[in-house]
Amino acid sequence: MLDKGGILLAVVFGAVLLVFGGWAYLALMLVFLVLAVMVTQYEYGIKHELGLYEHERGWENVLSNGLLPAILAVLSPLAGPMPFIASVAAVTADKFASEIGVLAAEKPTFLLDLKPVKPGTSGAMSRIGTVASLAGSTALAVCAMFAFGINPTQALLISLSGFAGCIADTLFGVLEERGIGTKGTTNFICALVGAILAFIFIH
Numbered sequence: 001m002l003d004k005g006g007i008l009l010a011v012v013f014g015a016v017l018l019v020f021g022g023w024a025y026l027a028l029m030l031v032f033l034v035l036a037v038m039v040t041q042y043e044y045g046i047k048h049e050l051g052l053y054e055h056e057r058g059w060e061n062v063l064s065n066g067l068l069p070a071i072l073a074v075l076s077p078l079a080g081p082m083p084f085i086a087s088v089a090a091v092t093a094d095k096f097a098s099e100i101g102v103l104a105a106e107k108p109t110f111l112l113d114l115k116p117v118k119p120g121t122s123g124a125m126s127r128i129g130t131v132a133s134l135a136g137s138t139a140l141a142v143c144a145m146f147a148f149g150i151n152p153t154q155a156l157l158i159s160l161s162g163f164a165g166c167i168a169d170t171l172f173g174v175l176e177e178r179g180i181g182t183k184g185t186t187n188f189i190c191a192l193v194g195a196i197l198a199f200i201f202i203h
Contacts, residue, residue: 089162096136101129137162
């Protein structure tokens with residue numbers, strides 16, 4: 001699912017996670033990658049017909065999804081693991097929302113004017129995409145219970161933090177559609193919001 005540049009950068013980020021965080025950090029990011037591939041491949045025929053199926057992603061995609069988690073792994077002695085976990089939950093939520101949301105029977109709603117727009121439009125939400133987003137962050141949070149030993153309450157808060165990050169991604173996606181920022185910047189904001197909420201609320 002990654003081109004050569006994407007694979008190289010993913011290996012670099014993986015090494016950072018392993019050295020500065022440990023096996024649990026690397027394992028959780030690998031969970032994200034597996035889940036991302038699964039939802040990307042889901043109903044790929046329909047996505048291909050819609051012109052929304054991306055068979056191969058590059059270093060830009062890896063950078064936008066992996067930079068902040070790598071930074072948070074380095075900072076984990078100071079911040080703890082929760083911001084890292086929530087940042088990965090947020091990008092997982094966003095991946096689920098975008099890959100499953102485009103399959104909705106109804107057109108998504110653009111948040112700026114609440115009008116229906118074509119699937120795949122940044123800044124738009126559908127009901128199935130919203131549910132999928134929460135499912136994605138919850139799946140990651142459950143995996144974190146095994147990888148990091150967090151308790152169910154912490155997992156619930158991680159799930160909600162990741163979901164909130166995805167909502168922030170959609171809100172900033174409105175600006176992206178207006179030429180302000182890119183998909184990469186909204187992905188980074190998505191992860192950042194999740195991490196900040198976890199740092200504030202989860203102990």
